Amino acid sequence: xxxxxxxxxxxxxxxxxxxxxxxxxxxxxxxxxxxxxxxxxxxxxxxxxxxxxxxxxxxxxxxxxxxxxxxxxxxxxxxxxxxxxxxxxxxxxxxxxxxxxxxxxxxxxxxxxxxxxxxxxxxxxxxxxxxxxxxxxxxxxxxxxxxxxxxxxxxxxxxxxxxxxxxxxxxxxxxxxxxxxxxxxxxxxxxxxxxxxxxxxxxxxxxxxxxxxxxxxxxxxxxxxxx
Numbered sequence: 651x652x653x654x655x656x657x658x659x660x661x662x663x664x665x666x667x668x669x670x671x672x673x674x675x676x677x678x679x680x681x682x683x684x685x686x687x688x689x690x691x692x693x694x695x696x697x698x699x700x701x702x703x704x705x706x707x708x709x710x711x712x713x714x715x716x717x718x719x720x721x722x723x724x725x726x727x728x729x730x731x732x733x734x735x736x737x738x739x740x741x742x743x744x745x746x747x748x749x750x751x752x753x754x755x756x757x758x759x760x761x762x763x764x765x766x767x768x769x770x771x772x773x774x775x776x777x778x779x780x781x782x783x784x785x786x787x788x789x790x791x792x793x794x795x796x797x798x799x800x801x802x803x804x805x806x807x808x809x810x811x812x813x814x815x816x817x818x819x820x821x822x823x824x825x826x827x828x829x830x831x832x833x834x835x836x837x838x839x840x841x842x843x844x845x846x847x848x849x850x851x852x853x854x855x856x857x858x859x860x861x862x863x864x865x866x867x868x869x870x871x872x873x874x875x876x877x
Contacts, residue, residue, distance in 0.1 A: 651664055651725070657673060660735060665741075666840040670749055673687065673710040673711070673712040673713075673714065673788040674687070674709070674710045674784070675687065675688065675689050675707060675708070675709050675746075676707070676708050676709075676712075677692050677695065677696065677705055677706070677726065678705065678706040678708070679696075679704060679705035679706060680699075680702045680703040680704050680705075681699060681702060681704075682705065683695065683734060684857070688714055688715050688717075689707065689709050689715070689717045689725070689780070689842055690714070690715045690716065690717040691733075693707070693708075693717050693718060693719070693720050693723060695766065696720055696722065697720060699842075700794050703722070704723070704724070705723050705724070706723075706724050706726070706836045707719075707721060707723055707724065707725045707726070707787045708725075708726050708727065709725070709726075709727040709728075709734060710727065710728065710729075711727055711728040711729075711732030711733050711734060711764065712735070712736065712756045712847050713724045713734075713735040713736075713737060713774075714732065714734060714736055714737065714738060715734070715736075715840075716736055716737060716738025716739045716740065717736070717740070717775060718740075718741040718742070718743060718746070719740075719741070719743060719746035719747065719748060720743055720746055720783060721743045721744065721745035721782075722737050722745065722746075722747055722756075723747070724746070724747040724748070724749060724785075725746075725747070725748050725749065726748075726749040726751075726769075727769065729768065729801065730749075730751070730753070730789070730790075731751050731752070731754075731766050731768045731769050731770075731789070731806065732764065732766065732769060732770075732773075732775070733757075733760045733765055733766055733769075733770045733854075734767045734770075734771055734772070735772040735774050736750065736771065736772065736773050736774060736776065737774055737775055737776075738773075738775055738776040739773070739776035739778070739779075739807075740771065740773045740776065740777075740778045740779070740803070740805075741778075741781070742779070742780045742781055742782040742783075742784075742816075743781055743782055744745055744781045744782055744795035744812075744815040744816075745782060745783075746781075746782040746783070747782055747783040747784075747868055748771075748780075748782070748783075748784060748785065749768050749769075749785045749787065749791045750768065750769040750784065750787075750800075750802050751768060751777045751786075751787050751788075751789045752767075752768040752769070752784065752786060752787070752788055752792055752794065752800060753767050753768055753788075753790040753792045754767025754768060754790070755767060755775055755794075755798050755800070755804070756798075757770045757800070757801060758837075758838075758840070760804070761804075761838050761841050761844045761845065762841055767792075768800055768802075769802070769803065770801065770802060770803075770804070771803045771804070772804055772805075772845075773803065773804065773805035773807065773809075774805075774842050775804055775806055775845070776805065776806065776807050776843050777805060777808045777809070777810070778803050778805045778807075778808070778809045778810065778826050778851065779810045779812065779815050779850075780810065780811050780812065780851060780860075781812040781814075781815045781816055782811075782816060782817075783816075783817050783818075784802070784816065784817070784818050784819065784821055784831070784853075785819040785820070786814070786818070786819065786820040786821065786829075787821070788821055794823065794827075794855045795827075795855060796825075796827055796856070797851070797854070797855060798854065798855045799852050799854040799855075800852060800853045800854070801836065801837055801838070801850045801851075801852055801853070801855075802850075802851055803850060803851040804836040804838050804843050804849070804850040805836070805846040805847060805848065805849050805850070806846060806847055806848060807848070807849070808849055809833050809849040809850055809851050811831055811832075811833055812835070816831075818831050818853065820853070822856075823855065823868050824859055826858050826860070827856070827857065827858060828855075828856060828857070828858035828859070829853055829854070829856070830853070830854045830855075830856045831852070831853055831857065832851075832852050832854065833849065833850065833851050833852070834849070834852065835848065836847060836848055836849055836850035837850070838850075
């Protein structure tokens, strides 16, 4: 299990009462300035300079003001799988991108200690609207298996995956497996002393459509032989 810095863990452990605090946010791209303290400030600079190229935004794990991932921006965070907590709404625009690193299957401590096996976003006090590209990379030699499910975004409000524009960009899986995006009730629930997370966005490893069809056909043939 990956461990983020102690200072960040202490910060996340006080999520329910602490004010939004600043992290270290760097922007890579044409003419990008020195580090920012808020992701929202970095996005504002990109918006003001949006005609000169695409930008990569990287933030330390921690708690931030609400923000939108812009159409020409890609957001990642943490030195290894980690947690960012957003004090308000999150929107990823149609041509924006968020990168998630998966290094294992557990993130149950995301709202409390911040110790996680994969990148997690907590939308604490607002809604999440995902209209852009959700990109996944596998780290630390991790290989997902059938049934593995990853709660990537959890919110105290609603979580929406816009099927008209949102896309999943994930590495191919062998063995007749594929990825599936879904939304539903958060598994975090209401940790004692912390916010209540009601809804979440999940990515799950499932049989690929072709493999599922073959299994169904094989099952049907087996029943017919038994009959």
